[in-house]
Amino acid sequence: MSGPRRFPRIAPYKGPAGGYGSLRSVARILAEEHVPDAIVTLADQNKPDGYMCVSCAWGKPAEPQPFEYCENGAKATAWEITRKRVDQKFFETHTLAELAGWRDHDLEVAGRLTMPMRWDSATDKYRPVSWQQAFNEIGEELRALQDDPDQAIFYASGRASLEASYMFQLLARIYGTNNLPDSSNMCHESTSVALPESIGVSVGTVTLQDFESVDLMLYLGHNVATNSPRMLHQFQDAKKRGAAIISINPLKERGLQRFTNPQSPREMLTFSETQISDKILQVAVGGDIAALTGICKALVSMDDAAVEAGAAGSTDRKALLAQTDNDAGFAIKAAAAAATSRRVLDHDFIAEHTHGFAEFADYCRAADWAEIAQVSQLGRADLEAVAVQYAGAGKVMGIYGMGITQHVAGTQTVQMLVNLLLLRGNIGKTGAGICPVRGHSNVQGQRTVGITEKPELVPLDRLKEMYGFEPPCHEGYTTVTGCEAMIDGRVKAFVALGGNFTRAAPDIPRVEAAWSKLRLTVAIATKLNRSHIVHGEVAYLLPCLGRIEVDKQASGPQAVSMESSLAQFHGSKGRVAPASPELMSEPAIIAGIALAALPENAKVPWTEWVGNYSTIRHAIEATWPATFHKLNENMFHPGGIERPVAARERKWNTRSGKANFIVPTQMFGGTAENYRKAGVLQLTTFRSNDQFNTSIYGYSDRFRGVTGTRMVVFMNAADIAAQGFAAGELVDLRTAMDDGHERIVRGLQIVPYDIPRGCCGAYFPEATPLVPLGHHDLHAHTPAYKAIPVEVLRSTTVRTRPE
Structure with a gap:
């Protein structure tokens, strides 16, 4: 596809995050997508009774901004409600061989899919097919693999609602497999493994309300202005209240530096800015464990110095302080702790609530400053200064993104950040905690309702009781093992609930080659992408309603729900007309495949669920009653429903019964x-x-x-x-x-x-x-x-x- 292209231009940008640059960018995308009335639609975005953004997973505040959306959120909305269409005429014009030469941007910008399609090998084009025929043929293909259900993968993107995700995982398990990788496998699975071992929960402990009293935020491995710009409102408010932010990131991203709030007339008129980070430490790629080790080592040294000072007589303290002057690394000369004999670490919390402190403290004491500096490329004095500031802050958050999790040692890096917070009791108190910033808008919620390859994370006995089938108990494929199985020829079918798997997966050339040899590929999608062009022998495009579109079923217009990064459940109502009368909702498509592919089972009310989504939510609550208590009644409550997170109350669902200090086995986060x-x-x-x-x-x-x-x-x-x-x-x-x-x-x-x-x-x-x-x-x-x-x-x- 040809479009306005030009030679690259490289020139420094001097403006802040937000500001007029953000407004111009939003105006451009709205014009390109021919949605001049999008401002009316955007007014409902992330509002308590509106729709939840289809972009990032930041929460819907109880008291929203007048315009509760960011630049990329507006772009995501514009792309969903675009007037452009990929219809029958489009596919009559273009072969898939031709489309394979298009850029990724050009494929998606072509517009919304409008009708179910099946690939025709004779013409190399997608051709229209009726919904029922598509379901019947997909069901026939899946039944042909029933002797070994693990030949099929059921992949979910992070945009699907709780309702659709619950139905999708049930479809896969009744089919006979736990092959349920999702986009979490590619981003925050390290969090989902690390946090249960450390603090007994798989999600963060911070709420939106905690930002109102935090003293210090340690911000690692995330670009706020690009990936979750609405967070900048919490950062700006906290900064104005006197809180500090220390960023540890390889790049000095603009959102970590300066921000002009586009929703503030005063700031826009006066070109005023908020300095976001008090300091930015440019850690080397893969050096986060080393940096965190240095901060922890400094804290332990300060605490040891306080003990030593307390044991020394008042006369000896001057000599001790003189020693710190001669040894620049000893307790950061520190002597605030040494002079007063005040302990730096929260030993009451450590004794009552943690396990493994002695081993971790010994690890810190033995860590070599030269190795820390070499791996992190951060100076000892800088890391010690962070430790001093941390020691003086009452309430501290550790906030991080995929710059931490997507490492060979990602799990260990997350656990090192938890270790740092545990040293001063910064888990389980207001204004403090661990805060993983998830990407896609419901990627965390999908895991909560069973989209996982790990059977031990799902109440299989409860599913068996409710739906009368024998759930598979063996572990399914992750993204990595699923790709390996495709390459080895062990996987024959791939059913995708959204996403662009072949573009997001690693080792793209090998994965694409294996993908094209699959027997069946099914894509439930709103727009065309690379994974639809590289396809299996039998391939279907099943276009679904977008979240922003009105979803009318037998009982009337429906609402859906999802979980934010901050472990709060929110409702979402569509407000614009569907892009095509032939679109079906995600729950309806999943039910159609299930009814065609699975044996009859009167205990699974697929048709009833599609007619009234509240019945799906009742089923979700019946499956996880403690987690989803009164989901139907309260999902549109301002601020959402707070998910029970035991670690917020200092209840530790770990093997030790306490929060665990976990010693890392490597200093460098790579190989x-x-x-x-x-x-x-x-x-x-x-x-x-x-x-x-x-x-x-x-x-x-x-x-x-x-x-x-x-x-x-x-x-x-x-x-x-x-x-x-x-x-x-x-x-x-x-x-x-x-x-x-x-x-x-x-x-x-x-x-x-x-x-x-x-x-x-x-x-x-x-x-x-x-x-x-x-x-x-x-x-x-x-x-x-x-x-x-x-x-x-x-x-x-x-x-x-x-x-």
Whole structure:
């Protein structure tokens, strides 16, 4: 597809996050999608009785802003309510071979899917098919694999509602498999593994209300202005109240620096800004465990110094303080603790509520400052200064994103952050806690209603009792093991509830090759994407209603529910007319497949559920009564329903019965054999300002000053010179791991950038072909899209002027 293309332009952006840049970007997307009345629709976004954003998972506040949406939230809405259509005429015009040459952006920007389609091998085009015929044929294909149900994968994207997700997991389990990977597998599975071991819950402990009294926020591995911009309102309010923010991130992202609130007339008229971070520590990619170890080591040293000072006589204290002057690392000279003999750590909390402190303290004492500095690329004095500030703060949050979780040691990194919070009792008290920032809008909620490959996380006995079937008890495929099974030929069918799996998965060339050999691919989707162009032998496109569209069923207009990053359940009501009268809702499509593929079962009221979604919510509550108490009655309550999280009350559902200090087994978050190897850089992937996950809204990353391209690699100027390259030069990146498969991305333009030495950055998903399936978290199987060892090669690619 041709469109307005131009040569790349690289120029620094001097503006803040938010401000007029945000307004211009929103205006552009609304014009491009031909939705001039979108402002009326956006007025209901994230309001208590409105619809929940289809973009990020931040919560719906009880007292919302007049415009409770961000730049990327507005773009996501514009793309869903666009006037553009991908209809029968579109597919009559284009073969899939032709569409395979389109850019990802061009596929999605073409518009909304309008009718069910089946791929026709004779013409290489999608052709219309009736809904019932599609269901019958999909059911026939799935029944043909019934001798081994694990030949089918049921994948869910993070946008599907609680209602659709509950039905989808039930469909898979009655079919006979726990193959239920979802987008959480690719982002925060490290959180879901780490937190239960550490504090006995799989979600964060922070609520929106906690931001009203927090003293210090430690913010790690997340780009707030791109991925969850509405958080900036909580940050700005906390800063004005006197709270501090310390950011630990490889890049000085603009949202971590300066913010102008577009909803404040005063700030917009006066061009005033809020400084978000009090300091930004640019940790090396993969260096977060080392940085957190340094902070914890400093705290333990300060506490030890206080004990020593208390044991010393008043005369000896002056000598002790003199010793700290001679040994700059001893307790940060610190002597505030030493002079008063006041303990730095919360030993009452540690004694009553934690397990494993002695071993963790010994780990901290033994940690070598030289190794900490080498791996993190942060100075000892900087880390000690963070420890001093942390020690002086009463209420502290640890907030983090995928820059932490998507490492080979992602689980251990999350647990190190928990360790830091436990040292001063910052779990289970108001204004403090652990806060994982989830990506897609209901990715956390899907897990809560059973979208998981782990059978031990689902009340299988309860499902058996309610629906009269024998649930499978063996573990299903994760994203990584599912891709391996596809490559090995063990998987024959892939049913996708949303998402763009082949673009989000690692090892893209190998996965796409395996994908095209599948017998069956089924996509429940709103828009066209790469995973629909690369398809199985038998392929169906089943277009569904979007969340913002009015969903009328037998009992009238329906509402759905979802869970935010902050473990609160919210209702959502559509408000615009459907893009096509032929669209079906996600619950209706799932029910259609289930009725065609599964044996008759009077205990599963598929048709009744579709007619009235409140009956699905009653079933959800019956399955998890403590978690979903009165979901139907209260889901539109301002602020939502707070999910019970035991750790908020300092109840620890762990094996030890307490919160656990867990000692890491490695200091570097990547693979040790590729660390510090000559000529190897540690690559991190990230999103641009103009995208959400795999949806590319445009080719402008204004915060990083890149326009017109996504084929760039951000490098430290010293690394560029050391390897003999120049700014603007085209290079190739090759994965520096030898597993028998060459992985290379060609034609990336070098952009000098403020990133630590030995590190580089490139966009997701353009750089994901460089990620081997074997490069994943060892505990959670999350693909490690960070700390990917790469070599930079001189490219033979020639950039030609676009058509």
